[in-house]
Amino acid sequence: MRMFRSRLHYAISVVTAIVTTVAAVAFLSLTVLAQSSPGADQSGPGLGPFGPGPGCNFFPATASLAATGSTVDPSYFGPPTSDANPSLVGPYQLVKAGTIDFQKGTITLPLYKGTMRTGEPLWYVLTDTDDQANATALGLNFSSKLSFSAVAPRTGNFDSKGNIVFNSGRVDFSPQRKVQPGPSARPFPPASAQPGSFGDTAYSPLVRIRNSSGHIYNAPMIAYNVSASQINFPNGNPDYSLVHDEVVAIDTAKMTVTLNLIDGFSFGRPLVYISMETNDPIVSAIEGNTYAPGLKRVNTGEDDSFGSAIERLFIATNGPQQHGCANPQRQGLFAALTDNHRPNNTFGGIPTLGLDYSPLWDVQIYEWTPDAVSKGYRSQLREEFEILTLVKDGILTGPNGGEFGSQGLIINCPPVYRFV
Secondary structure, three states: OHHHHHHHHHHHHHHHHHHHHHHHHHHHHHHHHHHHOOOOOOOOOOOOOOOOOOOOOOOOOOOOOHHHOOOOOHHHOOOOHHHOOOOOOOOEEOOOOOEEEOOOOEEEEEOEEEEEOOOOEEEEOOOEEOOHHHHHHHOOEEOHHHHHOOOOOEEEEEOOOOOEEEOOOOEEOOOOOEEEOOOOOOOOOOOEEEOOEEEOOOOOOEEEEOOOOOOEEEOOEEEEOOOOHHHOEOOOOOOOOOEOOOEEEEEOOOOEEEEEOEEEEEOOEEEEEOOOEEOOHHHHHHHOOEEOHHHHHOOOOOOOOOOOOOEEEEEEOOOOOOOHHHOOOOOOHHHHHHHOOOOOEEEOOOOOOOOOOOOEEEEEEEEEOHHHHHOOOOOOOOOHHHHHHHHHOOOEEOHHHOOOOEEEEEEEOOEEEEOO
């Protein structure tokens, strides 16, 4: 039986990687054409995490492949060590409340319905909480740092049926998302950008539930002031004037929503995450998420200090981009705005790899110096302290050669799965 399970796991992993790559190649050209037209509506999740080539697909090979140096039959490989200790080598699913589809590059999460105190219905998901017991019970990420986000959350209370009644925070999902890259030599910042959804001044994905010990939950809004029938798209192709742009499918009968996954790294390990909100409209347009002004109330630049609600996220501007996804070193905003795949960002501590995790990521944008570019030093950077060391050595700077550090930008993007 163990041999059968091991071989089945091996077969699934190989087939998944092959099917995903073939599918990505098939629709890549059409998607790029649709997203590159000036002024075109780019609403929707964009390309998935398993693109056509090593620069856009970090799905790991199995250790039993002969090409990786081992001729041992797959049946000899036991379960991943992360089954015994989550901090050891993965794979490891972080947000256990969801079901991940590795062929489609999506996660399906429970969909919750709440109301505003003024009566409007709203729909949301849960990804994180500062309540450790409930994080375990509900399959969410635990983040003690959320306790320090006191000024950012909306507030709410449970009603008699256990549904949250929110006191404030509305989102308009009707705008069309549009991003027009800058000049070819420097596509970031974009020439123009408009998010696909706008929160009002009070909107933050965080909510403090007053009549439940005051714990804070990360509850990104999926839809607002619409009925179940209006947003029921169980087979996909949702109406993006009504729902979040990262939604792939939504089933209001089964109360589930399927979201697009995005790839990145934490301490050298590939992962996938979901991107839900940003406190800046330009970054929100690029990310394909909701502009959330309420996140501006979170202090940035104080990672790892007492009272800090954030963790650091590192984003390259001019990383390697030549040949796009075929380049295994591909990374950065120039690449993302040129070929429409994701920039392969580098995260700080995530659950199981650090105690300082927060879904509120303080963006640190870095740029390779002209001297580093001319000498061919650019490469894909996957680890926080490698980036910080290159900054110390003068090889990386902030944008346009400026000072490296916090940009005052926060992205709410919870990691959901660690591959290694």
